Amino acid sequence: MKTMNETRARISEIFYNPNGTGMRLACESPLHPLPGQYLLARTAGMQQIIPIPLFCRAVEGMDLIVAPPVPTDWLPGTEISLRGPLGNGFHPPATMRHLVLADLSGNQGQRLLQLASDVVETTVETALLSDSAPDELPIEIEFLPIKALNEVLAWADYLAVEVPLGQLGVLRDLAGLQSIREFPMQSEALVDAPLICGGIGACGVCSVKVSGRWQLACKDGPVFRLNQLSEEE
Amino acid sequence: MNRQSALLDRLELSSPWMNATGFLGYFPPPRSNWVRSMGAFVTNPVSLLPRKPAFHRLVQPFPGGFLLHTGFPNPGIHNVIQQYAEKWAKIPVPVWVNVLAQTPDELPQLIEPLEDLENIGSIELGIPPGITLKLILELIRAASGEIPLMVCLGVDQIQIEWIKPIHEAGASGVVLSAPKGMLKVDNHIAGGRLYGPTVFPQMLKTVCRLAQFDLPVIAGGGIFSEADGETLLEAGAAAVQLDAVLWRNWEV
Numbered sequence: 001m002k003t004m005n006e007t008r009a010r011i012s013e014i015f016y017n018p019n020g021t022g023m024r025l026a027c028e029s030p031l032h033p034l035p036g037q038y039l040l041a042r043t044a045g046m047q048q049i050i051p052i053p054l055f056c057r058a059v060e061g062m063d064l065i066v067a068p069p070v071p072t073d074w075l076p077g078t079e080i081s082l083r084g085p086l087g088n089g090f091h092p093p094a095t096m097r098h099l100v101l102a103d104l105s106g107n108q109g110q111r112l113l114q115l116a117s118d119v120v121e122t123t124v125e126t127a128l129l130s131d132s133a134p135d136e137l138p139i140e141i142e143f144l145p146i147k148a149l150n151e152v153l154a155w156a157d158y159l160a161v162e163v164p165l166g167q168l169g170v171l172r173d174l175a176g177l178q179s180i181r182e183f184p185m186q187s188e189a190l191v192d193a194p195l196i197c198g199g200i201g202a203c204g205v206c207s208v209k210v211s212g213r214w215q216l217a218c219k220d221g222p223v224f225r226l227n228q229l230s231e232e233e
Numbered sequence: 234m235n236r237q238s239a240l241l242d243r244l245e246l247s248s249p250w251m252n253a254t255g256f257l258g259y260f261p262p263p264r265s266n267w268v269r270s271m272g273a274f275v276t277n278p279v280s281l282l283p284r285k286p287a288f289h290r291l292v293q294p295f296p297g298g299f300l301l302h303t304g305f306p307n308p309g310i311h312n313v314i315q316q317y318a319e320k321w322a323k324i325p326v327p328v329w330v331n332v333l334a335q336t337p338d339e340l341p342q343l344i345e346p347l348e349d350l351e352n353i354g355s356i357e358l359g360i361p362p363g364i365t366l367k368l369i370l371e372l373i374r375a376a377s378g379e380i381p382l383m384v385c386l387g388v389d390q391i392q393i394e395w396i397k398p399i400h401e402a403g404a405s406g407v408v409l410s411a412p413k414g415m416l417k418v419d420n421h422i423a424g425g426r427l428y429g430p431t432v433f434p435q436m437l438k439t440v441c442r443l444a445q446f447d448l449p450v451i452a453g454g455g456i457f458s459e460a461d462g463e464t465l466l467e468a469g470a471a472a473v474q475l476d477a478v479l480w481r482n483w484e485v
Contacts, residue, residue: 042481046457049299049429050292051480194292197480202258202277204306207286214286214306 007031007082012063014076017135019108020068025054025080027062034089035114036160036190036223039064039082040198047073051083053195055111067110086198088223090115090188092158099126100156102149104163104171105192108134112160112190116141127152150176159187161226165208168231180226187226193217240449240471244381244406245327245354246272249466253410253453253474254278254331254357254385255305259317261324272472273327273354276313280333281343283309291425293418298429299477300416305333305359310343318350327354331385335361337368337375348379355381355405362387362413366395370402377403388412388432388439388454396446406449406471409439428477430457437468444469457481 013024033039033056040051048071058065074080092099092115101116103109109130116126116138126141128134129152133143144152153159153175163171171189172180193206199219206217209230215221241249254275261267261274287304307313310332321328330347334340340358347353358376360369369384376382384404389412399407412435414427432455443450452465453474462473 046430049294049297049457049481050477196292197256200258200262201256201480203255203301204286204303205290205292205301207290207303207306 009064009080009082011074011076011078011080014070014074015068015135017068019106019132019134020110021070021072021074022057022068022110023066023070023074025064025066025082027064027082030062031064031082031085032059033064033085033114035112035118036089036188037085037087038195038222039084040086040195041080041082043074043078043080047071050196051198054082055114057110057113058117059114067113068107083198087195087218088221090160090190090223092160093186096124096158098156098158099124100149100152100159101126101128102146102159102161102171103128103130104146104161104167104174106131107162107192108132109162110134111162113137113141115160127156146174149174153184157185159183159185159226160190161187162190162192164192165206168229172231180229180231183226188223189226189229190223191217191221191229193222195222236469237466237471241272244272244449244471246472247326248272249470249472250462251275251329251451251472251474252479253476254359255303256476256479259313260320271326273329274324275329275357275474276317276331277307278305278331278333278359279307279310279313279343280305281310281339283307283312284333289423291418291423293416293423293425295416297431298427300414300423300425300427302423302425307333310346314346314350321353322351324352328352329355329357329383331357331359332376333359333361334372334376337371340372340375341378344376344378344380353380355383357383357385357408359385359410360387360390362390366392366398369395370398373399373402373404381405383408383451385410385453387426388436391439391443393442396443396448400446400448404448406451407443408451408453408474409436409443411454411476428454430455430461433457433461437465440465440468440470 009025009027012026015022038053057067101112286306293300385408388409411426436455449471451472452470
């Protein structure tokens with residue numbers, strides 16, 4: 001029976017990190033997820049009953065550098081099936097010169113770094129704001145604490161943020177704004193929600209209110225225009 | 234004709250394999266091959282009015298399964314019909330519409346619009362947890378109409394003495410759905426439905442107890458392999474409904 005958009009891959013390297021384990025995946029065929037898009041992964045065993053969403057930190061040929069966290073029982077050599085890329089990713093403007101990545105999810109901005117890897121050899125200047133710096137952050141990317149967000153807003157011409165469901169008020173306060181609709185530059189948010197079905201279930205556990213209507217992060221997101229998200233449900 | 238075939242005939246199913254409500258949306262996924270081998274397609278739950286997601290919605294894995302709490306958000310029956318009725322008519326298997334109602338008064342308004350649609354094989358009446366048999370029977374009577382009615386009860390909720398009155402009230406069968414449970418999540422106790430292989434023993438035991446009755450029983454939880462489903466069918470289930478395994482095996 002033909003499978004739905006499935007790619008086989010093998011874990012070739014695990015990156016241990018106190019803040020979460022990442023990995024390198026060698027894929028049987030090339031995958032090109034946009035920054036912010038995700039893949040659903042499963043192994044043959046039943047250690048994980050539901051598929052695991054994976055976000056890329058970088059794409060290197062047929063290899064995917066996967067951002068933490070990945071399950072701690074996955075080891076080099078483990079065979080994985082991938083579905084995707086899924087969902088809506090980031091759409092930075094072609095004219096972007098100053099890129100700001102901000103992480104409020106405690107993931108050190110690793111799910112946002114693919115945006116920077118796409119522009120690291122260009123003239124785009126990049127700042128990453130998080131509660132701590134990820135390992136092996138390219139020297140071209142300036143690291144700042146997350147509380148410096150309001151200081152870089154005037155400099156940025158594109159903001160990509162990762163924020164948990166229900167934490168938009170924290171983002172607003174860090175930016176020193178009255179509303180998240182007031183961000184002065186083009187801004188998009190990767191909403192950190194449970195992505196378990198890849199859109200086929202529409203179960204609603206990842207529901208996000210966008211422009212006054214309920215949408216699904218697994219299918220319509222996980223990246224949304226920041227000024228269209230609702231701060232209150 | 235053996236008992237299994239007779240039960241399938243009674244439910245007008247060509248196959249005993251189906252999806253459980255809440256796991257394939259309101260329409261089978263595009264490029265779905267599996268739907269052709271299903272006995273019916275079961276929709277996500279739909280209520281009379283649009284329903285918001287639960288404020289504390291969550292998914293929490295545990296060994297052998299996961300707890301899921303969504304609040305069954307949906308756009309309401311009229312929006313669902315507007316968006317899907319024409320598509321349902323073209324599915325190669327009958328559509329079972331799962332309906333949610335808190336009171337009997339809502340049910341005629343929920344179900345009457347469905348009676349005018351093509352290819353609706355059955356109504357699955359989702360029974361809220363914690364209600365009395367008296368109210369369950371009132372809901373069944375209010376939902377009874379032209380379309381066959383399946384009563385969807387949690388496997389932890391059903392009581393053996395309920396089967397006869399549920400049958401007499403007009404139900405065509407019973408669907409045993411995922412049980413409720415609780416877990417400690419981030420220092421608070423969270424409730425939801427439990428899914429995963431850990432549900433299977435409870436499901437099998439309940440099917441064995443209910444197989445003595447004339448009312449068809451559909452097992453809708455804990456099935457993660459073909460062998461699990463076959464075991465439940467051998468134990469007396471008329472059909473089986475797959476839930477989270479459909480999110481793992483992408484042949485759907």
